[in-house]
Amino acid sequence: MISRAHGISVSSRPIEMVERKGKGHPDTICDRAAEEASISLSKYYLDKYGRIFHHNLDKCVLIGGQARARFGGGEVLEPMYLMIVGRATTKVDKGGSTDVVPIGSIILSATKSWLRKEFRFLDVDSHVVVDYRVKPGSVDLVHVFDSSSGVPLANDTSLGVAFAPYTETERLVMETERLLNSPDFKARRPEVGEDVKVMGLRENGSIHLTVAAAMVSKLINDRDQYASVVKDATEEILRMADRITHDDVEVNFNAADDYKRDRYYLTVTGLSAENGDDGQVGRGNRVGGLITPMRPMSLEAAAGKNPINHVGKIYNIAAQEIVNRLTSEVSGVDEAYCYMLSKIGHPIDEPQAVQVEYYGDASEDRVRSYTTSLIEEELSRLPRIWEDILQRKYELF
CATH class of the missing domain: 3.30.300.10 (GMP Synthetase; Chain A, domain 3)
Known part of the structure; x- marks a missing residue:
């Protein structure tokens, strides 16, 4: 089913929240x-x-x-x-x-x-x-x-969910983590470790970023150097933000620090897991790389599932490809969502249902025609999608 969405799009809402857990979380x-x-x-x-x-x-x-x-x-x-x-x-x-x-x-x-x-x-x-x-x-x-002699059979009854494009807030959260973990930034400021988490809040025309970044203790001699690293990192984030949004942006870097009480986010390894912070598959970023409570999300953890017939993995990827292409290839589609439902034991290219909703002024007939062919094309790719998964071409978390 393909239809125009009703209600207010995420980018038009008065408040928005989004999170990304970096590679060292x-x-x-x-x-x-x-x-x-x-x-x-x-x-x-x-x-x-x-x-x-x-x-x-x-x-x-x-x-x-x-x-x-x-x-x-x-x-x-x-x-x-x-x-x-x-x-x-x-x-x-x-x-x-x-x-x-x-x-x-x-x-x-x-x-x-x-x-x-x-x-x-x-x-x-x-x-x-x-x-x-x-x-x-x-x-x-x-x-x-x-048992599948041709097209693999779905090994579960499960949902795939995706949306596109990212809002400015979502882009800013994503790019902030990528900046801090980029080779160029690490060359300039090696004191910032790999465990980076970014929380974004857009409210009343402003975006507030709360950034938690584990700092590498052996590279920082004292409080003054620590403060200098925080200042430099904050300024780089703000310069990057100017290229993404015209909204006012505020960055709160390592908010739990208390300089008066000598409390700093110091780590030996650049990872919070060195000192009691635990982790688990599926509690972090969804397919696409963000945690987006203001959007529909699948709770499936795509990581580690087999790339052949586990629909908890491949349907989330396929749904993402559909909305990415729809919003980039059809003028007048401003925002799109895709929901895909499988049935265990049935061919993966024959889902129970595919639902696509969109915001924008594109004509329903045009969107329906284009999206129908787009869905057919992406479903036809599913039996060979494992090849791209093994090449790490998709952002699964």
Whole structure:
């Protein structure tokens, strides 16, 4: 069903709230761990057997450690603990012989590799313990996965939800985190760690950004240097904001700091998880990279789900592609939403329902005609969408 939306669009409402958890946030670390494990296992299956077997590694928890940070130094006292949990094909029948898939070595190697790459001050050998608990998949879901002779069959009855385009507030929140974790910014201000969270509030014509950024203690000698880093970071955010919005923007950087009581957001590793902040898959950014309570959202965690037939992953991606293209390719469509519902055991390109709503002055006939062909095109891509997922072409969290 395709229809013009009713009510007030998000950008026209008097208040708006949006959040992004950066790559070093404990919840995002869990999302990344689950997804990288799935990608690595999928590539192993492909290289070894020519196809991806059933798996879902979409459960992960990060238990925070203990650390003591101080200006000019600090130490990690107890390591973080990262546990990846799920189901997978652990044995493959090769016609008379059975291969045992080295699940553990695949997951541990992949996880430690990207942790080393992404976090400058994390010693993977001593600051974090990486573990896994992966068992064979349930018989019914394995059957659904393996029984499709052509188009894969949906392994769940689930929703995919997406919207486009981003509002100025959403763009500003997204770009603030990206700025602070960009290589260029890190080269200028290496004192800012990777654990960055941004909360945006638009109200009464102004946008208020609350930024929490873990600071690297060994690179900061005293309070004055800390204050200088905060000032520089705040000014860079405001300069970037001028390119995104004409609204007044206020930045509150590390709001919990209390200079009079010598309380600062100092960390040894640049990660809050070093000292008791825990994480879990699905508590962070949705597909598209934001947490948007003012928008319809799916509660599905896309990270770690298999890329072949898990509609909790691929329907959210497909819905996002549909609204991205609709709003960019059809003049007069200012804002669009897409909802996709699957049915377990049915081909993934035959959803139970697809609902598209839009705001704007484009004619309903034109939007309906274009969107119908757009939906058909995106659905036809679903059987091969795994190829782009393995290439990390989509922002899943």
